[in-house]
Amino acid sequence: MSSNTTDTSNETESTTDESSTLIETEVSVDSQRSQTPTETVVSATNLSVSYGEQRALSDVSIEIPENKVTAIIGPSGCGKSTFLRSINRMNDRIPSCSVDGELRFKGTNVYADHVDPVALRRTIGQVFQAPNPFPKSIYDNVAYGLRIQGKADDVDLDEAVERALRGAALWDEVDGQLEESGLDLSGGQQQRLCIARAIAPDPEVILMDEPTSALDPVAASKIEDLIDELVSEYTVIIVTHNMQQAARISDKTAVFLTGGELVEFDDTATVFENPADSRVEDYITGKFG
Amino acid sequence: MSTQRGDLFADIDLGREKLINRLFHGLLVAASLFGLVILVLLIADVIWESYQGLTTFNIDPVQFLTEPSSSRAERAGFGASIVASLWLMALTAVLAFAIAVGCAIYLVEYAPETRTTRLIEANLANLAGVPSIVYGLLVLALIVNDAGLGSVILAGAIALALLIVPIIIVASIEAIRAVPSSVRDGSYAMGATTWQTVRQVVLPQAMPGILTGTILALARAIGETAPLIMVGTMLHATRYPSGPLSSFSAMPTQIYNWTYQADRMFNGLAALGIVVLLVFLVVMYALAGYLRKKYETEGSITNV
Amino acid sequence: MSTEPQSGSGISGDDSLEDAHEKNKRVRRVLFGCATVTVVTTVAIFLVLFDNAASYFFGARISEMIAGGGIERTVTFTEFFTGTRWAPDHSTPAHGVLPIVWGTLAITIGAGLVSIPIGTATALYLSEYANTETRNKLKPLLEVLAGIPTIVYGYFAVSFLTPVVVGGIASNIINPTGAWLESVSFLAPFVIEPVAEWMMGVRVGRYSLLAGILVVGTMTIPMVSSISEDAMQAVPDDLRNGAYALGATKYQVSLRIVLPAAVSGIFASYILALSRAIGETMAVTLAAGFNANLTANPFDEIMTMTAYLVSMARGTSAVGTVEYQSLFAVGLLLFLMTLSMNLLNDRMKRRFQEEYR
Numbered sequence: 001m002s003s004n005t006t007d008t009s010n011e012t013e014s015t016t017d018e019s020s021t022l023i024e025t026e027v028s029v030d031s032q033r034s035q036t037p038t039e040t041v042v043s044a045t046n047l048s049v050s051y052g053e054q055r056a057l058s059d060v061s062i063e064i065p066e067n068k069v070t071a072i073i074g075p076s077g078c079g080k081s082t083f084l085r086s087i088n089r090m091n092d093r094i095p096s097c098s099v100d101g102e103l104r105f106k107g108t109n110v111y112a113d114h115v116d117p118v119a120l121r122r123t124i125g126q127v128f129q130a131p132n133p134f135p136k137s138i139y140d141n142v143a144y145g146l147r148i149q150g151k152a153d154d155v156d157l158d159e160a161v162e163r164a165l166r167g168a169a170l171w172d173e174v175d176g177q178l179e180e181s182g183l184d185l186s187g188g189q190q191q192r193l194c195i196a197r198a199i200a201p202d203p204e205v206i207l208m209d210e211p212t213s214a215l216d217p218v219a220a221s222k223i224e225d226l227i228d229e230l231v232s233e234y235t236v237i238i239v240t241h242n243m244q245q246a247a248r249i250s251d252k253t254a255v256f257l258t259g260g261e262l263v264e265f266d267d268t269a270t271v272f273e274n275p276a277d278s279r280v281e282d283y284i285t286g287k288f289g
Numbered sequence: 290m291s292t293q294r295g296d297l298f299a300d301i302d303l304g305r306e307k308l309i310n311r312l313f314h315g316l317l318v319a320a321s322l323f324g325l326v327i328l329v330l331l332i333a334d335v336i337w338e339s340y341q342g343l344t345t346f347n348i349d350p351v352q353f354l355t356e357p358s359s360s361r362a363e364r365a366g367f368g369a370s371i372v373a374s375l376w377l378m379a380l381t382a383v384l385a386f387a388i389a390v391g392c393a394i395y396l397v398e399y400a401p402e403t404r405t406t407r408l409i410e411a412n413l414a415n416l417a418g419v420p421s422i423v424y425g426l427l428v429l430a431l432i433v434n435d436a437g438l439g440s441v442i443l444a445g446a447i448a449l450a451l452l453i454v455p456i457i458i459v460a461s462i463e464a465i466r467a468v469p470s471s472v473r474d475g476s477y478a479m480g481a482t483t484w485q486t487v488r489q490v491v492l493p494q495a496m497p498g499i500l501t502g503t504i505l506a507l508a509r510a511i512g513e514t515a516p517l518i519m520v521g522t523m524l525h526a527t528r529y530p531s532g533p534l535s536s537f538s539a540m541p542t543q544i545y546n547w548t549y550q551a552d553r554m555f556n557g558l559a560a561l562g563i564v565v566l567l568v569f570l571v572v573m574y575a576l577a578g579y580l581r582k583k584y585e586t587e588g589s590i591t592n593v
Numbered sequence: 594m595s596t597e598p599q600s601g602s603g604i605s606g607d608d609s610l611e612d613a614h615e616k617n618k619r620v621r622r623v624l625f626g627c628a629t630v631t632v633v634t635t636v637a638i639f640l641v642l643f644d645n646a647a648s649y650f651f652g653a654r655i656s657e658m659i660a661g662g663g664i665e666r667t668v669t670f671t672e673f674f675t676g677t678r679w680a681p682d683h684s685t686p687a688h689g690v691l692p693i694v695w696g697t698l699a700i701t702i703g704a705g706l707v708s709i710p711i712g713t714a715t716a717l718y719l720s721e722y723a724n725t726e727t728r729n730k731l732k733p734l735l736e737v738l739a740g741i742p743t744i745v746y747g748y749f750a751v752s753f754l755t756p757v758v759v760g761g762i763a764s765n766i767i768n769p770t771g772a773w774l775e776s777v778s779f780l781a782p783f784v785i786e787p788v789a790e791w792m793m794g795v796r797v798g799r800y801s802l803l804a805g806i807l808v809v810g811t812m813t814i815p816m817v818s819s820i821s822e823d824a825m826q827a828v829p830d831d832l833r834n835g836a837y838a839l840g841a842t843k844y845q846v847s848l849r850i851v852l853p854a855a856v857s858g859i860f861a862s863y864i865l866a867l868s869r870a871i872g873e874t875m876a877v878t879l880a881a882g883f884n885a886n887l888t889a890n891p892f893d894e895i896m897t898m899t900a901y902l903v904s905m906a907r908g909t910s911a912v913g914t915v916e917y918q919s920l921f922a923v924g925l926l927l928f929l930m931t932l933s934m935n936l937l938n939d940r941m942k943r944r945f946q947e948e949y950r
Binding site: 423 | 630634641644710711715717734735747752753811843865871875879902931932935
Binding site for chain 1: 607608609610612613614
């Protein structure tokens with residue numbers, strides 16, 4: 001059903017032959033996977049977020065399924081990233097930020113008084129827009145989460161680092177040079193290192209904030225392939241400004257429009273081919289068609 | 290064509306304005322050179338007087354560098370003062386560094402937007418403007434006399450540490466703020482606490498900048514004379530200091546005492562002392578510059 | 594939003610998380626302690642200076658008064674602030690602080706007359722006229738000037754400025770046949786002789802006000818030039834371009850656009866330089882001397898407040914003597930003077946920041 005979309009994307013974006021066939025197979029897998037019933041892992045009810053007087057997110061209600069890729073798209077300034085950051089409470093770091101409504105992670109309202117944002121962030125990983133490896137060795141970058149979370153003694157650290165790097169499809173490229181600085185890698189490798197860093201402590205959800213926007217198309221397609229593999233173990237919520245990307249990699253798509261409003265949330269194929277809201281259709285066709 | 294263009298601007302006479310501009314330019318160049326001329330004169334004067342000291346008064350460089358001072362010019366050396374200054378610097382660095390960096394970390398990474406925070410920040414600017422001699426008075430009253438520590442190296446180090454703590458704080462704040470917030474976000478998103486983030490991510494990256502600031506602050510402290518005089522340093526460093534609780538005369542105070550003497554030979558000794566002091570300063574500035582350069586190139590890689 | 598660490602169902606913290614939070618809290622307290630050290634220092638300066646200065650005026654420290662010590666007027670405020678002789682350590686003591694306050698002010702004003710025009714001109718040259726290459730060479734050299742310890746300037750005053758520069762000026766004024774005055778010697782009866790007479794015979798001794806002014810003025814040039822230049826660099830280029838597009842010369846842009854736009858930043862640099870001149874100690878002590886004269890003659894020896902502090906500390910004044918107590922009265926006055934300059938500077942800086950935000 002989404003083969004149409006995939007074709008369009010292959011035409012518009014001149015990816016290599018190899019990657020386009022990958023995307024073909026991906027899509028078929030995706031449509032199969034979306035058949036199986038799943039549980040909700042993150043749900044928002046009337047969630048509003050403001051920065052001082054400025055409202056960034058208004059009355060968002062959404063239920064994000066487990067072990068799926070959920071894409072969040074929309075024009076700049078629509079609150080996509082704000083929504084993402086409100087899931088792991090990274091918005092707490094902005095002093096003027098205030099939150100109303102509920103955001104539940106596995107049934108617990110993460111804004112309840114008794115919830116510790118530090119604990120929350122240990123179960124939800126995040127990958128940022130620009131790769132932000134720490135100025136440490138590749139090994140120390142990946143081991144960082146396990147170390148600060150006090151798990152370094154309980155596991156075989158070398159093994160965990162290797163597993164995470166393999167999971168991030170970086171192992172073959174960095175094997176034997178783990179003591180070199182993470183900053184010496186290329187941009188695409190740095191971003192995969194950040195993904196390895198995020199999955200090393202084995203979180204339940206991975207948030208990705210436009211993870212490919214700072215990368216070249218080849219590096220971006222590697223990340224996309226990787227997301228497709230990650231979703232077998234993790235729930236992935238990805239913000240992207242690239243609608244082809246959303247169509248290629250996601251099972252569900254949420255469309256935010258200016259004012260921080262969630263206007264449509266459905267299976268990706270439905271959103272792109274048969275949106276219920278005419279504004280969504282305008283937005284998608286305006287840029288996509 | 291060309292004649293026409295000439296006619297077009299013929300009625301605009303810029304001669305006077307151009308003259309004023311050139312005169313003004315000359316005036317500014319002359320003013321800018323003033324500072325340089327003084328610098329050259331100062332260095333030439335010190336070198337000339339040192340040369341005089343070595344030739345006319347036959348000061349033996351080895352004796353100068355190793356012997357303690359004496360009230361008799363021909364037996365006076367700078368060795369005890371050099372050692373006293375090294376003691377002072379080491380103690381000052383130990384006393385000032387941890388407190389200053391701790392304060393900077395608190396202000397950048399922890400401090401809530403409260404009145405206390407604003408008070409601490411406003412107070413920093415004020416402290417940096419307090420004359421150095423006032424720190425000497427404070428230590429004289431509180432540490433030397435009320436606490437009964439006496440005029441020892443430790444008391445001098447406390448005065449110098451109080452003096453440079455604000456300088457190190459300001460430099461450290463700058464270095465810590467220069468760490469990109471994306472790196473902090475990366476750490477917080479992993480579920481790190483503030484201290485884990487600071488300790489493991491922020492400090493390693495800010496450390497070259499903090500060290501540069503600390504070295505520059507110590508370079509300021511090593512030449513400070515007035516606070517040491519207030520603390521009650523010895524007139525002449527006639528013996529080597531035995532430790533932090535020993536009386537002393539550091540390099541700048543010894544230079545002061547020699548400069549103050551009427552005997553011309555003492556002036557030669559003072560000039561040689563200044564050469565030694567300036568060598569220390571050059572080494573410290575070079576070290577700071579090296580660290581800064583290394584830091585800058587590393588910084589550019591971070592901003593991918 | 595509460596950030597208190599407590600485990601919630603579903604998002605439970607384990608022991609290691611508790612440990613991490615506990616450690617974070619402990620570190621936070623320690624770091625806050627570090628931050629308060631700076632405030633404690635300021636408070637201590639105030640308390641110690643007031644406490645000890647009190648014994649100069651009242652014969653007992655404030656702490657002793659609280660403990661029930663007797664008060665006995667030793668030095669009256671009237672004598673302190675209006676007396677014109679300063680000799681607390683003399684056998685017939687006098688406690689008029691005016692001569693040393695005057696000494697400080699004379700040095701400060703004189704140094705300002707040197708450093709403000711030269712520093713501002715240097716800043717204008719660096720910011721508006723110099724090309725990048727010149728600028729990159731000149732700026733570090735000026736920074737060297739700022740990095741030289743004050744004791745070295747003091748030595749320079751003793752070994753060069755006083756004998757060569759001040760001595761040269763003085764001998765030319767006393768003796769109108771001096772080379773550079775020969776051509777204008779017809780003016781001698783009208784100008785030079787009266788001036789020399791007014792100075793009542795110039796004797797250039799070891800110390801002079803002029804040497805102090807020259808050395809402190811030179812020391813504070815880099816302060817004026819670097820901070821003024823920063824202020825000038827902060828003036829948006831749009832303003833300059835607007836004026837150049839109207840056909841203005843560099844001279845006009847410098848004086849009519851850049852200077853007015855950067856004025857509060859420039860003034861802040863002046864205040865900072867003057868404040869530094871007030872607190873300057875070693876160079877001034879070695880150049881201007883230890884004699885508390887109320888004089889405007891640039892060739893006379895004077896004493897600044899800082900020089901008094903040095904002269905007292907250099908001698909061995911025992912705790913409890915009036916000399917020891919007077920240190921703190923003078924120190925307090927000095928501190929209050931620089932403090933008010935710093936507060937003024939702070940306000941100027943804030944105003945400047947508001948203008949360009």
